[in-house]
Amino acid sequence: MKHNFGAGPCILPQEVFKQASQAVLNFNDTGLSILEISHRAPEFIAVMDEAIALIKELLNVPVGYSVIFLQGGASLQFCMVAMNLLPEGKKAAYLETGVWAKKAIAEAKLFGEVNVVASSKDTNFNYIPKNYTIPEDSVYFHCTSNNTIYGTEIHEFPKTSVPVVCDMSSDIFSKEFNIADFDLIYAGAQKNIGPAGATVVIIKDEILGKSGRVLPSMLDYKVHIEGESMFNTPPVFSVFVSMLNLRWLKSKGGVAEIAKENVAKANVLYNEIDRNPLFKGTTAVEDRSRMSVCFVMENPDLEKAFLKFTEDRDCIGLKGHRNAGGFRASLYNALPITSVYVLVEAMQDFAEKNV
Ligand SMILES: Cc1ncc(COP(=O)(O)O)c(C=O)c1O
Numbered sequence: 001m002k003h004n005f006g007a008g009p010c011i012l013p014q015e016v017f018k019q020a021s022q023a024v025l026n027f028n029d030t031g032l033s034i035l036e037i038s039h040r041a042p043e044f045i046a047v048m049d050e051a052i053a054l055i056k057e058l059l060n061v062p063v064g065y066s067v068i069f070l071q072g073g074a075s076l077q078f079c080m081v082a083m084n085l086l087p088e089g090k091k092a093a094y095l096e097t098g099v100w101a102k103k104a105i106a107e108a109k110l111f112g113e114v115n116v117v118a119s120s121k122d123t124n125f126n127y128i129p130k131n132y133t134i135p136e137d138s139v140y141f142h143c144t145s146n147n148t149i150y151g152t153e154i155h156e157f158p159k160t161s162v163p164v165v166c167d168m169s170s171d172i173f174s175k176e177f178n179i180a181d182f183d184l185i186y187a188g189a190q191k192n193i194g195p196a197g198a199t200v201v202i203i204k205d206e207i208l209g210k211s212g213r214v215l216p217s218m219l220d221y222k223v224h225i226e227g228e229s230m231f232n233t234p235p236v237f238s239v240f241v242s243m244l245n246l247r248w249l250k251s252k253g254g255v256a257e258i259a260k261e262n263v264a265k266a267n268v269l270y271n272e273i274d275r276n277p278l279f280k281g282t283t284a285v286e287d288r289s290r291m292s293v294c295f296v297m298e299n300p301d302l303e304k305a306f307l308k309f310t311e312d313r314d315c316i317g318l319k320g321h322r323n324a325g326g327f328r329a330s331l332y333n334a335l336p337i338t339s340v341y342v343l344v345e346a347m348q349d350f351a352e353k354n355v
Pocket residue numbers: 008072073074075076100144146147148149167168169170188189
């Protein structure tokens with residue numbers, strides 16, 4: 001068995017893989033594969049409805065919000081957010097906490113004025129800026145809840161009367177969020193939701209229709225809300241497997257329960273990073289991510305050998321992003337704590353041989 005610490009696409013539960021593979025051969029006893037069934041078939045409409053209902057239930061989405069499945073990844077949301085929400089000549093506030101935030105900023109600049117209210121780029125994004133001011137006249141404030149590449153996570157969101165837009169691609173469903181604190185949330189599916197190909201967007205309905213911009217249909221949230229995520233052919237397989245994965249999450253006790261496991265997994269690994277003389281964490285302790293644990297070695301010359309050592313123990317996906325270096329262990333929902341124990345044991349055994 002491989003211990004998949006990859007950043008995304010990433011590990012999903014084994015039972016989801018089994019159910020998905022069965023449905024590739026015969027979906028719901030229809031005699032058809034999930035790969036060939038029409039998205040207009042009642043059996044698939046039921047899948048879409050259940051996936052959306054599960055998102056609403058698991059995240060306690062209040063009345064007045066729509067949940068849709070789109071395509072184009074979180075990256076398309078970088079521009080769709082601004083196109084739909086930011087009128088020309090108006091300002092949006094952005095928090096710059098890493099590569100993904102930078103990309104969101106660059107795309108928004110194509111449609112309006114962007115005010116970067118705070119940034120941690122001075123220290124290669126190893127902390128979350130705090131105590132910044134979000135100007136009251138901002139149309140919205142955009143932030144990235146988990147910085148997948150640098151391993152920082154927002155544990156406390158700023159209190160503001162400005163509508164908050166959040167890229168939750170890499171920590172949605174990992175812990176409880178109060179959805180009512182946000183006006184728009186988006187996430188590429190390929191971490192805690194399901195396979196790549198789908199993007200989930202949760203929108204407070206009342207913020208739409210104010211940009212004064214005529215939008216192409218495919219880039220207009222309203223069109224997708226009215227089309228119930230079926231304005232055009234949705235990514236059928238990705239939505240189906242997301243639904244299976246959300247059912248699995250519900251069967252585990254939902255977000256509150258998985259959050260406890262996620263805290264436990266992160267604690268085990270950070271404790272070893274702090275205890276073991278060979279390793280050190282790269283981020284401010286109070287901003288450490290529970291999903292993306294980034295660390296380096298005190299002696300960088302040992303990093304190649306350690307990576308090989310972990311691979312020999314079937315741990316994969318640990319090489320850090322090229323912008324951050326070192327190592328990154330992604331501890332998404334489906335990664336069992338036993339995999340974290342295997343990694344910790346490898347760190348200890350490697351230290352015994354190399355201290
Ligand atoms: C926080 C965050 N935002 C955006 C993206 C880009 O997502 P996509 O590849 O779905 O466009 C990623 C990808 O890893 C991410 O981690």
